[in-house]
Amino acid sequence: MARIVIEGCAVATVDPAGTEYAEGHVVVEGDRIVAVGPGSAPPSDGTRIDGTGCLATPGLVNTHHHLYQWATRGRAQQADLFGWLHELYPVWARIDAETVAASATAGLGWLALSGCTTSADHHYVFPRGAGDLLGATIAAAAKVGLRFHPTRGSMDLGVSAGGLPPDDLVEDTDAALAATGEAIDRYHDPSPGAMVRVGVAPCSPFSVTPRLLRESAELARRKGVRLHTHLAETVDEEAYCHREHGCTPAEYAERLGWLGPDVWLAHGIHLDDAAVRRLGATGTGVAHCPSSNGRLGSGIARVRDLLDAGAPVGLGVDGAASEEAGQLGGELRQALLFARLRGGPAALTAREALELGTMGGARCLGRDAELGSLEPGKLADVALWNLAGLGHAGIADPVAALVFGAPAPLTLLLVNGEPVVRDGMLCRVDADDLARRVVTL
Numbered sequence: 001m002a003r004i005v006i007e008g009c010a011v012a013t014v015d016p017a018g019t020e021y022a023e024g025h026v027v028v029e030g031d032r033i034v035a036v037g038p039g040s041a042p043p044s045d046g047t048r049i050d051g052t053g054c055l056a057t058p059g060l061v062n063t064h065h066h067l068y069q070w071a072t073r074g075r076a077q078q079a080d081l082f083g084w085l086h087e088l089y090p091v092w093a094r095i096d097a098e099t100v101a102a103s104a105t106a107g108l109g110w111l112a113l114s115g116c117t118t119s120a121d122h123h124y125v126f127p128r129g130a131g132d133l134l135g136a137t138i139a140a141a142a143k144v145g146l147r148f149h150p151t152r153g154s155m156d157l158g159v160s161a162g163g164l165p166p167d168d169l170v171e172d173t174d175a176a177l178a179a180t181g182e183a184i185d186r187y188h189d190p191s192p193g194a195m196v197r198v199g200v201a202p203c204s205p206f207s208v209t210p211r212l213l214r215e216s217a218e219l220a221r222r223k224g225v226r227l228h229t230h231l232a233e234t235v236d237e238e239a240y241c242h243r244e245h246g247c248t249p250a251e252y253a254e255r256l257g258w259l260g261p262d263v264w265l266a267h268g269i270h271l272d273d274a275a276v277r278r279l280g281a282t283g284t285g286v287a288h289c290p291s292s293n294g295r296l297g298s299g300i301a302r303v304r305d306l307l308d309a310g311a312p313v314g315l316g317v318d319g320a321a322s323e324e325a326g327q328l329g330g331e332l333r334q335a336l337l338f339a340r341l342r343g344g345p346a347a348l349t350a351r352e353a354l355e356l357g358t359m360g361g362a363r364c365l366g367r368d369a370e371l372g373s374l375e376p377g378k379l380a381d382v383a384l385w386n387l388a389g390l391g392h393a394g395i396a397d398p399v400a401a402l403v404f405g406a407p408a409p410l411t412l413l414l415v416n417g418e419p420v421v422r423d424g425m426l427c428r429v430d431a432d433d434l435a436r437r438v439v440t441l
């Protein structure tokens with residue numbers, strides 16, 4: 001079994017005790033971490049990596065994305081969410097398996113370069129005859145080398161029935177449910193250490209019927225997979241829920257079986273105190289996407305309050321058309337800044353921001369027993385950040401350097417014990433080639 005010994009680096013384990021080593025080691029054997037500790041590793045065979053000037057952390061976990069949007073970035077630059085969707089829906093109607101494959105490979109390669117080892121994806125646009133779009137994203141993740149949690153999304157509430165999307169972009173309710181079931185049967189891997197786990201993800205309250213939401217939840221629970229959707233992203237959505245259903249988005253979700261420890265919600269910005277308490281009490285996760293929320297002017301999520309209520313909170317890049325940067329490493333800093341804009345300088349520490357990006361994300365995806373911290377027995381998803389350069393010189397605390405400082409380059413990124421990034425370069429794909437293949441729709 002291949003053995004990799006990383007030593008000479010600072011280590012932030014993000015274990016329950018918050019254990020850190022100013023100089024320590026991480027040893028990986030096959031797909032598992034076998035040792036983490038202070039000082040040098042005991043002599044042994046295997047590849048030794050000199051981590052001098054670096055910080056080892058768990059690989060980052062991205063809890064929300066729309067990879068197909070890589071081909072539609074930079075549009076509707078001054079729009080709010082509904083205006084942005086109106087402009088983009090007709091463009092998205094033109095996607096097919098080929099454009100999605102190129103977009104997903106590009107987006108995942110870019111995520112890897114920012115320290116991401118596991119990514120979710122929310123794919124909810126399925127034009128007729130476009131091919132196996134979910135399969136295209138799964139193949140892209142295998143090509144780049146990332147662990148992947150694709151979700152089979154859906155929309156069945158077109159504009160003529162009171163929804164937001166054009167009628168020709170929505171699916172028939174039964175067809176969407178059947179295709180979701182087929183995607184789970186075909187691609188979901190429930191086994192320990194899985195590289196692909198599928199989730200069920202009807203898009204949002206204003207593009208999905210109550211029936212599809214309710215039956216999607218039933219389907220997911222029957223199949224033993226997780227549930228994901230957008231919720232409480234904008235004041236427009238809140239007004240829509242009050243108008244159509246006479247309640248808040250969180251009350252609407254709960255009514256349809258959409259709060260629980262197997263659910264994680266994208267955004268969760270416009271939540272009242274009662275909703276924050278319900279998310280905490282039910283263990284419902286939130287994918288916090290600060291850059292996207294800033295780009296669309298949607299608002300600032302109540303991350304401090306959600307954490308205090310006990311809700312799992314992870315980070316997401318969202319996008320790619322509402323967050324063109326698409327880098328998860330940068331979201332650590334954005335989460336810190338957004339929390340402090342809302343709650344003052346003590347609202348979130350650098351270590352809490354790192355925890356959101358690692359263990360918080362692992363909890364959202366139901367992988368916290370296997371991912372999210374550097375501990376013996378866990379999967380070998382490890383980021384080794386190079387903090388020796390100009391961007392981080394003079395910051396003695398390595399975790400502060402990573403979170404407060406400029407985006408850090410990677411010396412090494414391991415997924416399942418396999419190198420995916422080395423010295424700032426993707427190992428399995430060529431970044432320039434990925435860029436050339438992206439089609440602008």
Ligand SMILES: [Zn+2]
Nearest residue numbers: 230266318319
């Ligand atoms: Zn989204």
